């Protein structure tokens with residue numbers, strides 16, 4: 001198993017040379033916006049590092065399974081995150097910056113020749129994290145009145161006559177509810 005942070009081996013400083021590396025990274029937790037992803041197992045990663053002449057090109061993948069709370073019902077569920085690892089490390093600070101890249105798309109290899117893949121692996125996983133994590137697409141969420149998890153069946157509230165206002169799928173009153181009292185002159 002290769003370390004996620006390592007000194008670039010001498011043979012990789014020859015143009016067109018490439019080497020593959022693979023290992024596991026214990027991440028613990030990852031914050032993605034308001035959501036926290038917890039990894040009970042290390043993340044598997046593998047990359048190929050290629051010397052392009054000007055830079056070391058890092059390409060590979062990272063795969064892990066994390067637990068996150070559903071945004072609707074708040075229950076924890078598991079999600080597989082399988083992302084592409086990409087990095088571009090200029091070999092010299094003095095050379096021209098890559099023409100078709102923004103400043104945040106490449107780095108310069110330090111004098112210590114240490115390559116740290118961890119930020120690339122984290123970025124690869126974060127890109128795959130859903131904006132709104134849902135335990136399932138049709139998660140029924142929580143009752144807006146009593147907080148019961150509606151995935152486990154209807155709550156007592158649904159047995160009572162409601163206020164008759166049209167509700168949206170997440171339980172909120174529809175913005176069109178106000179229209180129902182409008183006299184449209186029919």
Ligand SMILES: [Zn+2]
Nearest residue numbers: 070073135139
């Ligand atoms: Zn849910």
Ligand SMILES: [Zn+2]
Nearest residue numbers: 143146155157
């Ligand atoms: Zn309820």
